[in-house]
Amino acid sequence: xxxxxxxxxxxxxxxxxxxxxxxxxxxxxxxxxxxxxxxxxxxxxxxxxxxxxxxxxxxxxxxxxxxxxxxxxxxxxxxxxxxxxxxxxxxxxxxxxxxxxxxxxxxxxxxxxxxxxxxxxxxxxxxxxxxxxxxxxxxxxxxxxxxxxxxxxxxxxxxxxxxxxxxxxxxxxxxxxxxxxxxxxxxxxx
Amino acid sequence: xxxxxxxxxxxxxxxxxxxxxxxxxxxxxxxxxxxxxxxxxxxxxxxxxxxxxxxxxxxxxxxxxxxxxxxxxxxxxxxxxxxxxxxxxxxxx
Numbered sequence: 536x537x538x539x540x541x542x543x544x545x546x547x548x549x550x551x552x553x554x555x556x557x558x559x560x561x562x563x564x565x566x567x568x569x570x571x572x573x574x575x576x577x578x579x580x581x582x583x584x585x586x587x588x589x590x591x592x593x594x595x596x597x598x599x600x601x602x603x604x605x606x607x608x609x610x611x612x613x614x615x616x617x618x619x620x621x622x623x624x625x626x627x628x629x630x631x632x633x634x635x636x637x638x639x640x641x642x643x644x645x646x647x648x649x650x651x652x653x654x655x656x657x658x659x660x661x662x663x664x665x666x667x668x669x670x671x672x673x674x675x676x677x678x679x680x681x682x683x684x685x686x687x688x689x690x691x692x693x694x695x696x697x698x699x700x701x702x703x704x705x706x707x708x709x710x711x712x713x714x715x716x717x718x719x720x721x722x723x724x725x
Numbered sequence: 726x727x728x729x730x731x732x733x734x735x736x737x738x739x740x741x742x743x744x745x746x747x748x749x750x751x752x753x754x755x756x757x758x759x760x761x762x763x764x765x766x767x768x769x770x771x772x773x774x775x776x777x778x779x780x781x782x783x784x785x786x787x788x789x790x791x792x793x794x795x796x797x798x799x800x801x802x803x804x805x806x807x808x809x810x811x812x813x814x815x816x817x818x
Contacts, residue, residue, distance in 0.1 A: 548761065548765070550761050554758060557754075557757050557758065561749050561753075561754065561757055562746065562747075562749045566746050566747055569747060579750065579753045582757070583756055583760070586760055587760055590764060591764065648744060650744045650745035650747045651745075655740050658740045659740050659743070661737060662737050662740055666741075677741075681742060682742070709738070713734055716733075716734045716737050716738070717734060720730050720734065
């Protein structure tokens with residue numbers, strides 16, 4: 536079924552069209568949420584939110600972009616919203632000032648991604664912890680490009696920005712990660 | 726030493742592409758498949774006609790209250806005119 540017929544069937548509320556949408560995108564959305572949120576339970580919750588939003592607002596989809604791009608955009612927005620809510624709760628709960636927020640993320644990123652192979656687990660966890668300390672947009676762009684393999688043009692559509700802005704975000708993310716990893720290496724690996 | 730560090734950083738950065746896709750948990754799959762049924766149930770539980778009827782009733786109630794509020798000073802003024810007439814009659818006696 537092509538995108539057009541699939542969307543039309545979804546708009547009519549067809550359960551089989553929704554099931555085929557799930558078989559196409561549910562694993563991709565779950566993995567994207569897991570990479571951004573770095574927590575399995577949170578990724579499950581956000582994946583549910585994403586598909587509930589897709590089901591309820593499919594009639595608003597005008598076909599300006601690919602269906603996959605639209606679903607990725609919802610996934611990224613929902614994941615970012617979730618992180619913001621979680622960080623607000625943490626700040627409120629512990630009375631931690633905003634400028635110390637980065638260190639909270641560093642502490643809470645002891646996450647062992649289930650997709651990491653045994654020989655890469657230590658290195659992968661260090662990288663994920665470093666990614667977690669990046670600013671929101673850099674983290675999203677880096678995750679979409681380096682982990683999901685999505686091209687610049689589609690990332691720009693997902694993040695509602697220009698291709699040059701995506702290039703800049705990726706460059707700054709890589710530079711920042713290099714510096715963080717160099718600091719880590721000097722402290723731990725020598 | 727510097728080369729070793731650079732190599733380690735590059736390898737760590739590249740490990741992001743080695744993350745394997747994780748299969749969807751079975752319980753999550755079931756929850757996702759039940760989304761249309763649960764949302765339709767929610768929509769069908771409160772018929773749209775009933776929602777409109779309730780909204781119209783509330784609007785009517787508000788309108789009646791506003792109308793009543795606006796007319797009440799007029800009654801008061803009528804009452805005060807009657808009193809004034811009565812007192813002026815008494816004064817004349």
